[in-house]
Amino acid sequence: MAKGKFEVVQTIPSPSIAAGLVERFGRKSYGVVTSFSDSYLGALRTYLGDSTLVDLKPFGEFVRQVHTQLHGSSPRLASSRQVLTAIELACESLPSLSPFSKVGDKAGFHEVVRDALRQFQHWDIGFDSVSDGFTGAKAEALHAIATEVERTLAEASASTASALMKACLDEALDLDGQEARLLIFNRGELHPLALKWLTWLSSQGAEVQLVLDRHATDAPIFRASQVTAEFVNKPKTSPGQGNRLLNNLFTEFETDGPNLELVEIHTVGDPFAEAEWALRRAVALTGTGTGSVTIFARDRDTYLPVLIAASQRMRVPVRLTRRTPLLANGFIKSLLALFDLLESNDVRKLTPLLKTGYLGLAHNSETANLIEQAHLRGGNEWDDLTELVAEMEGAELLAETVAHLRSLRSTIASEQRTALDWHTFVRNSIEQAPWFQTVIQRSHDGRDQRAFTALLAALGQDAVVRHANRPEPIAFATWIKVLKQVLDSGDASVPKPPDGIEVVTSVDEIGLTDYVIALGLLEGAFPRRRSENPILSDDDLAAFPANPPLTNSFDTAAAERDHFYRLCACPSKGLVLSYPQIDGDRDNIAAFYLGEIRKICSNLQEFSHPRRSLLPPPSKCELEPDRTLSTALLSAPKSPPENHIATEPAKEVIRFDKSPIRPRELRAMQKCAFQFLAQRKLPTPHEKGDYWRRLLYVPEMAQLLKAPDPESAATALRAAYQGVLDEIRTKLPAWELDPLEQGAERVFSGLIEREFMSREQWHRDCLTTKIGGRLEDFNPATAYKERLAGVTEANSRRTLHLYRLNAPQKLTTSNREDLLLEFGSMIESAWVGVHEVEIEIESLGDRRTKIIYIPDDSAHPRSTDALTVINLGEGEATRDDLRTTLKGLFLEGLRSACSGKMLPTPGDHCAFCNVSDLCRRSQGASEEEDMF
Ligand code: SF4
Structure with missing residues (x-):
């Protein structure tokens, strides 16, 4: 066995230096390369290449391997989900006096506890090392949770890497093979227990090389590296020279060095435009768009969707790994609806599942009828539905599905199962469903299969821990809550496409690259703001006897500079930084890092792309989609062709035939012939939902x-x-x-209140009211048709009752014509055999309005908060006056409609037009107007 040694290498965090170290380490025929940070493993894999016998492993796996060598076997490593489940179970029994009793059931609290447990494990100190005051009370509660979590994980034959490391420290081991050589990168984690373990490993004969980050000159950043170096107290080597940016970033004293070839800052309107400019810049820098440019976007929720959208529009492929929530997948949503359905006796809940069409089950009026019938029969609805669909022709898949669901229902009603058995139940019940294979094969890019596998994996991990904690069987109703919880927090990964511009969301993922384009350099995003741990404040953390002191919120905030420095160290040729000026409706503040870059980089170039400047001019566009769009935007707007209907037969189709119309259509007739004729000729849009x-x-x-x-x-x-x-x-x-x-x-309650208020105030006796009726009933020769909710006749006054979504609230000069056309025409039409006609309009908008047409309304009851009176009458206000006024208003429109000319006439009325999407002259969205 080789004599062990522990070497510390402090180096500028540049991929080329790391790649050199890995490449040298990989020349021997044994050893392991790893990192405290799993997200750095991808970059290490590319540095190591395929032609080496040296292994690459996650650090936890390496620890487990050594532990196995020592003890013969090892528990498996608990996943993050399993730790969270164990915490959730431990929090279920928090005593009411616990400082966390009110938040014990919150998922966010479980995550914070997981982070706290992890930190204390890394330091190898117990929460019980503090017992005074409120900190002591919190520590006591956390100690109880930690003990319970440890017990549950042990029952589930799982453990953490920290626990495995602890179990090694007092043992003696004769190391050989891969484990005897280790190259480990520390990207800013402070992990005293791991350092003790690495020291122990070297004392057992292993050659350990620990790589830490350092500043190129003297800036006091990389605290974790400095503390680590002091903690292990080993000789250090410091390879590598910095460029001008790395030598001077975050330092007080100027040090010279070679400039990066290119440093740019781009100010862009918003994140979408920023994504587009980033892709343009990437294409320009690499020539073909496939070279070594890496786009870094720390805020994945904001930037990944817009980068994907921009890449599709501009036809520039990108390579990125996405994680999508399980519940964003249609198949998984359908499965959840299906499991929800199993609990219900009401077969009508099947309808939404049929409607999705995802499972390929038929939904039509016939199936809707059968479901309704099965529900109304009043017996066992599922038995009845099974019987009914079995007889329906062409619904074999539905019949099989209903029979499958019925059999699953009988299982869940009669049986209790353990969490592990429920997991098996989910897999079997879905895989045996009659539509399963079809859905999986049909899904685009295997996305449904991936989501289903991710669901089973998450559910399986969860079930192992639950089963260990409570092996007794549970009912389906209890278990389905677990399923929902797993679905809420679960996600599935979408693999990277093979080609395209690399997009990453963590600095650790950036490998060897010529250029880095970093998006979203904003205060609050990069750097993030300091925020204290919600359960253990900085003062709480300071109370624990930890050496080195526990990491507090100031250390975490200071580490943001480390991340930025690592970012700047990544590119070998150029750095492009950008930020959006506006996010939604608020102005952004650019990251102060940009100020540092301005001070240091003499070759810095700055570009501003204001919101109006969507694209470069056509001559400067390198991408065809950009060129086409830019040309189109700059060309003068063209007038759409006239709506000229050339042939008589065509005119005949369009022409208004003077058949009765609804009074509200008069408004369209008067204002715009296109709207009026289109509304009449086209089917009424289905008001779905x-x-x-x-x-x-x-x-x-x-x-x-x-x-x-x-x-x-x-x-x-x-x-x-x-x-x-x-x-x-x-x-x-x-x-x-x-x-x-x-x-x-x-x-x-509003309707009733106004009904009785209006009767009292407007002196209406309900005995004189008739329900229903039509406007045409009063005058067979009328040109109008309208359905009425009721009619009241008393003292030679006729009141027409209408129910509408909205009722007019007041009379103004701008709405007078509209009201005359719609309600004046109704009054005129019903003014037969009585002295006066009025209209009462009740609305869902908390208002009742009465329209009258009389010469003098001074004796009429006034408007109140809920009841409005509008008098359309002027002068003598006779029926003849009204008829003449109406004719004057719509005669021109009537002539135009009868001639078959279908001319759009834009105006304020376009705002309420329901055929505007067919019209090329709509006010505000016309093809003749400049977009800006
Ligand atoms: S959008 Fe305006 S111009 Fe076009 S049809 Fe409607 S009302 Fe007429």
Whole structure:
């Protein structure tokens, strides 16, 4: 066995220096390369190459291997998820006096506890080393949790790398083979226990080389490296020279050095534009777009989606690893809906699952009918549905699925299982489902298979720990909460494509590269702000007898400079830094690091790409998609061709045939022939999911206008609404039904209040009101048609009742014409055989409005908060006056509509136009206007 040694190498954190160290280490035929940080392993793998016998391993795996050599066997390493599950289980029984009793069930708290446990394990100190005051109370609670977590993991035959290291320290080992040589990189972790263990390892004969980061000259950054070097007290070597930037960054004294070839700062409008400019710059720097440029975006949530979108638009491929939440996958969402369904006796809950179409199950009026029938039969709904779909032609898959679900339901109802058995149940029940293979094979890029595998893996890890903690069987209802929890926090990785510009989110992932383009250099993002640990403040941490002292929030904030320095050390040729000026609706503050770069780099170039400057001019565009878009944006807007209908037969199709129209259509006729004719000729857009609109029919169904008192009105409204809800229940998920039910109560109380208030104030006797009716009933020759909620006739006055989403609130010069056209035409049409016609409009907008048309309204009751009166009358206000006014308003529009000309006439009315997406002249979105 070779004589052991422990060598510390402090070096500038440059990939080329690290690659040199790894390459030299890899020349021998045995040994292991590793890092305290797992995310650095990818870069180390590229440095090591394939032509070596030296191994690359995560540090935990290496520790486990040594432990196995020493003890013959080792527990497996607990995953982060398993530790979290063990913490969650330990927190379930927190005493009520525990300082954490109120947050013990929160996932965020479990994560903070996991980090605290990890730190204390790294220092190898117990929480019980402090017992005084509030810190002592928190330490005591954390000690209890840590003890329980350790016990649970031991029961699950799992352990942490720290526990394995501790178990080695007092033992003697004769090392040989790979374990006898170790090259380990420390990227800023302070891990005193690991240092003790490495010292022990070298004392057992291993050659250990520990690589620490250092500044190129004298700046006091890399605290963790300095503390580590002092802690191990080993001779150091310091290879490498810095460039001008690395020599002077974060130092007081100037030191010369070669400049990087290129240093740039780009100020861009927003993150999406920033992503586009970054890709453009990457293509420009590498010529072909496939060279050694790495884009670094620390804020993955903001930048990864926009980088993907920009890469697709610009057709510049990028290589990035993504993790997507499990619940973002349609297949996994469908599985969750399916497991939820198993618990319910109500077969109508099957409808949303059918509607997704994800499982390939048919959903049509026939299946909806069968589901409704099975529900209404009142027996066992699943038995009935199984029977009904079995008889339906062409629904074999649905029939098999319903039978499968019914059999799963009988299993979960009759059995309790352990967490491990529920895990097996999930796998079997899905893999044996009749649609499973089809869904998996159909999925794009194997994404569903990956998500399903990730779900099983996460669930399996969780189940092992739960089973160890509580081996007794649990009911399905309890277990499904676990499933939801795992799904909430679980994610699946999407592998990197083979080609494209490298995109990373951690500095540790940057390998050998010529250029680095770093996005999002903003205060708060890079560097992050200092924030104290929410359960152990800096003062709490200082109370523990730790040597070196435990890392506190100031150390973590100071380590941000280390990360920036590592970033600057990565490129061999050039560094491009950028930040967005605006994020949403707030201005950003650029990172102060940029100020440091300005001071140091004499060759710095700065570029500003304001929001208006979306693209370079066409002559400077290197990418075809950019050139096309830039050319299009700069060219003068072209007028869309005239809507000229050339042939008589075509005109005949378009021409308004003077058939009765709804009064509200007059407004469109007067303002824009295109809107009027398009609305009439095209099918009415399906108001999908607008179930609130159904509320409009409820007062009429409940005969609210004739209700004798508020109590009976409320009862009738609720009963009528139940009918509506029963009708739509199968079409909506439960979470949408709840607000519909609760919101309706509020709407009804307002309706009732205004109904009885208006009767009193406007002197209406409900006995003279008739429910329902049509405008055409009063005058067969009328040109208008309109459905009415009711009509009241008394003292030669006719009141038309309408229910609308909104009612007019006041009369102004700008809305007078609109009101005359819509309501004036109704009054004129119903003004037959009576002296006066008025309209009462009740709305879902908490208002009732009465429209009258009389010469003098001074004797009429005034408007109140809830009741509004609008008088459209002027002068003598006779029916003839009204007819003449109306003719004057829409005659021109009528002529145009009858001629078959379909000319768009833009104006303020475009804001309310429901055919604007077909129109090329819409105000504000016209092809004739400049976008800016
Ligand atoms: S968007 Fe304006 S111009 Fe176009 S059809 Fe509608 S109302 Fe007419």
